[in-house]
Amino acid sequence: MIERTPLLNIVTHAVLIFGxxxxxxPIWLSFVxxxxxxxxxxxxNVHYLPGGELWNNLTAAWTRxxxxxxxxxxxxxxxxxxxxxxxxxxxxxxxxxFFNYRLRMxxxxxxxxxLMLPLEVRIVPTYAVAANALYPFQAILDFTGISWLIAxxxxxxxxxxxxxLNSYTGLILPLVATATGTFLYRQxxxxxxxxxxxxxxxxGSGPFRFFFEVLLPLSRTNIAxxxxxxxxxxxxxxxxxxxxxxxxxxxxxxxxxxxxLIPGPDAxxxxxxxxxxxxxxxxxxxxxxxxxxxxxxxxxxxxxx
Amino acid sequence: xxxxxxxxxEKFYGKNQVVHGVDLNIQDGEFIVILGPSGxxxxxxxxxxxxxxxxxxxxxxxxxxxxxxxxxxxxxxxMVFQNYALYPHMTVAQNIGYALKVGGMRKAERMxxxxxxxxxxxxxxxxxxxxxxxxxxxxxxxxxxxAIVREPKxxxxxxxxxxxxxxxxxxxxxxxxxxxxxxKATSVFxxxxxxxxxxxxxxxxVMNAGRIEQVGTPEEVYHAPASIYxxxxxxxxxxxxxxxxxxxxxxxxxxxxxxxxxxxDPEIGRTIAGQSVIVGLxxxxxxxxxxxxxxxxxxxxxxxxxxxxxxxxMHGRLAGRDFVLHSAGRHHPAPxxxxxxxxxAESVHLFDPTTEKRITVAGAxxxxxxxxxxxxxxxSDVTVSGAIQ
Ligand SMILES: Nc1ncnc2c1ncn2[C@@H]1O[C@H](COP(=O)(O)OP(=O)(O)O)[C@@H](O)[C@H]1O
Ligand SMILES: [Mg+2]
Numbered sequence: 001m002i003e004r005t006p007l008l009n010i011v012t013h014a015v016l017i018f019g020x021x022x023x024x025x026p027i028w029l030s031f032v033x034x035x036x037x038x039x040x041x042x043x044x045n046v047h048y049l050p051g052g053e054l055w056n057n058l059t060a061a062w063t064r065x066x067x068x069x070x071x072x073x074x075x076x077x078x079x080x081x082x083x084x085x086x087x088x089x090x091x092x093x094x095x096x097x098f099f100n101y102r103l104r105m106x107x108x109x110x111x112x113x114x115l116m117l118p119l120e121v122r123i124v125p126t127y128a129v130a131a132n133a134l135y136p137f138q139a140i141l142d143f144t145g146i147s148w149l150i151a152x153x154x155x156x157x158x159x160x161x162x163x164x165l166n167s168y169t170g171l172i173l174p175l176v177a178t179a180t181g182t183f184l185y186r187q188x189x190x191x192x193x194x195x196x197x198x199x200x201x202x203x204g205s206g207p208f209r210f211f212f213e214v215l216l217p218l219s220r221t222n223i224a225x226x227x228x229x230x231x232x233x234x235x236x237x238x239x240x241x242x243x244x245x246x247x248x249x250x251x252x253x254x255x256x257x258x259x260x261l262i263p264g265p266d267a268x269x270x271x272x273x274x275x276x277x278x279x280x281x282x283x284x285x286x287x288x289x290x291x292x293x294x295x296x297x298x299x300x301x302x303x304x305x
Numbered sequence: 306x307x308x309x310x311x312x313x314x315e316k317f318y319g320k321n322q323v324v325h326g327v328d329l330n331i332q333d334g335e336f337i338v339i340l341g342p343s344g345x346x347x348x349x350x351x352x353x354x355x356x357x358x359x360x361x362x363x364x365x366x367x368x369x370x371x372x373x374x375x376x377x378x379x380x381x382x383x384m385v386f387q388n389y390a391l392y393p394h395m396t397v398a399q400n401i402g403y404a405l406k407v408g409g410m411r412k413a414e415r416m417x418x419x420x421x422x423x424x425x426x427x428x429x430x431x432x433x434x435x436x437x438x439x440x441x442x443x444x445x446x447x448x449x450x451x452a453i454v455r456e457p458k459x460x461x462x463x464x465x466x467x468x469x470x471x472x473x474x475x476x477x478x479x480x481x482x483x484x485x486x487x488x489k490a491t492s493v494f495x496x497x498x499x500x501x502x503x504x505x506x507x508x509x510x511v512m513n514a515g516r517i518e519q520v521g522t523p524e525e526v527y528h529a530p531a532s533i534y535x536x537x538x539x540x541x542x543x544x545x546x547x548x549x550x551x552x553x554x555x556x557x558x559x560x561x562x563x564x565x566x567x568x569x570d571p572e573i574g575r576t577i578a579g580q581s582v583i584v585g586l587x588x589x590x591x592x593x594x595x596x597x598x599x600x601x602x603x604x605x606x607x608x609x610x611x612x613x614x615x616x617x618x619m620h621g622r623l624a625g626r627d628f629v630l631h632s633a634g635r636h637h638p639a640p641x642x643x644x645x646x647x648x649x650a651e652s653v654h655l656f657d658p659t660t661e662k663r664i665t666v667a668g669a670x671x672x673x674x675x676x677x678x679x680x681x682x683x684x685s686d687v688t689v690s691g692a693i694q
Contacts, residue, residue, distance in 0.1 A: 193388065199392075201357060202404075204407040218393065
């Protein structure tokens with residue numbers, strides 16, 4: 001099938017190199033920009049080779065954007081989102097695939113439909129809930145007249161409130177609830193042969209044991225893949241944190257702060273510092289991808305059937 | 306006493322009934338083989354015993370305890386699956402020991418048992434391997450080990466040998482038989498392979514379309530098939546069936562549209578004198594008579610033959626139907642030449658054309674016994690040795 005002629009080899013390599021350059025050149029240019037002085041970066045001729053100001057620019061970016069605290073915040077959010085997503089999607093897919101209850105397909109479709117609603121689309125209602133997670137319950141109580149009754153008998157005016165603005169919970173929870181992971185796990189669980197489930201039953205293993213001792217070890221590579229994707233996704237969140245975090249000193253994330261490094265119209269155009277900041281912010285997702293890639297490639301090689 | 310009592314068990318999938326009122330009593334220590342074509346409900350019946358499938362109607366009890374509502378783990382059964390169903394992420398030792406681990410056995414004790422079991426199956430060198438690193442035969446052994454190590458009251462096998470190649474299948478068959486002799490646990494073995502069934506079974510259960518056709522020792526089932534279905538299913542090549550009319554005196558049957566006569570046991574013949582019947586003739590029960598063209602003997606001309614090594618299968622036509630004969634030895638009739646067949650009354654099986662059941666005399670002993678053809682002989686008294694692939 002695959003022909004290997006010298007000409008074809010040259011053409012395929014040319015395409016490959018062109019693609020690689022297309023991806024690599026902007027990254028290289030931002031790296032070079034991060035190593036220049038303000039004067040150099042603003043000079044009309046483009047620099048292609050790095051200068052000697054990298055360390056200075058990095059420290060300038062770090063202190064100006066107060067990355068110390070923000071890195072911590074971003075880490076907390078990204079790791080919590082990864083853990084939350086992996087756990088929730090594994091459990092919900094476990095329920096949908098291995099248990100036979102009446103509303104199973106209904107729940108599956110409800111989850112599936114949310115796939116089509118990314119956070120950006122449902123951002124207004126999500127904000128309303130984040131502002132007071134108990135608002136829907138309050139509304140129900142008010143509507144049914146129960147709060148009125150309680151007020152009559154105990155004299156207490158019922159007002160439920162759980163505010164998640166300016167908190168880690170608010171940053172994390174709305175990102176945890178999406179369907180991608182559930183769908184991924186479902187597809188994997190469906191490939192587990194029925195006989196394996198039955199063998200576990202015969203061995204006396206209940207659902208929990210089966211989940212922890214058979215399913216989870218078998219889905220290691222899935223977990224790695226999902227965790228990688230979700231770490232990058234959570235790390236790169238911009239709109240949502242921007243919306244609910246007003247206490248920027250304590251709760252803002254690195255991606256939000258990156259915005260601050262971008263020079264305004266009246267300020268000095270120190271793009272070298274902005275690019276240095278970009279390099280810093282890019283580093284953790286890059287490391288995660290590199291580390292985890294080794295992991296799931298290993299998983300793919302030792303095909304376990 | 307791990308006897309299993311199956312009473313009027315039925316199974317529905319929705320409105321579709323796949324097991325129809327099965328009654329079966331399995332004695333303690335017995336090796337029962339359930340034999341039937343694919344899709345006849347064998348696995349479903351086995352899985353209802355195991356507790357993997359709900360029992361729609363009827364009752365199953367093990368050791369006099371009704372198990373309908375019990376979880377699989379509470380029934381004391383171990384099962385060997387067709388595709389082995391080993392845990393891919395566990396080593397051989399962990400696979401074998403998993404049930405004990407779930408059962409809460411201490412690690413030291415568990416390892417001891419696992420090692421002993423592995424040793425008895427020749428797996429002691431492979432304890433640290435993963436299933437992916439094993440051959441089909443070795444995986445099969447691990448699956449067996451996983452069942453044995455629990456010392457269950459009942460062993461259930463669902464076509465465990467059907468994924469092995471022919472040679473390994475024979476070897477594992479012997480081994481299962483040997484194992485049963487040492488463990489003496491009640492065993493239920495499901496297969497669609499009649500050779501496997503005959504050689505393993507203490508008693509054979511022949512199933513067809515969700516019903517039991519016959520229960521009996523392999524000899525009984527072979528020599529006195531209870532129905533046309535069983536007669537045709539057991540034995541290879543299949544039994545020849547010929548529509549006949551029994552003479553008024555009840556001593557012979559005349560094949561329809563011919564003048565050929567077949568002898569009939571007069572005791573049975575008397576009760577069905579003058580009626581029409583279906584006669585079953587086993588290809589290996591027919592002998593070619595020395596004198597050709599005796600007008601009273603059944604005469605057939607064979608068109609072609611298949612060499613079998615131990616003899617030859619001769620194919621011809623009789624009364625408008627295909628007819629097969631197994632000619633043993635080395636001297637066979639030439640193709641096209643008419644041959645007369647010598648047939649004794651004991652090899653003429655009579656079936657009722659409407660009920661398709663065997664015609665017997667009330668109160669007579671059920672079926673003759675004799676020896677089975679070599680291919681079906683019981684694999685007792687065998688010692689298995691040699692390396693595992
Ligand atoms: N889960 C199921 N749902 C519906 N029908 C089933 C199911 N399992 C088996 N059947 C049907 O029941 C019949 C018997 O199946 P089975 O017991 O597996 O046959 P076999 O004798 O080959 O082991 C088949 O016709 C099959 O299609
Ligand atoms: Mg089956």
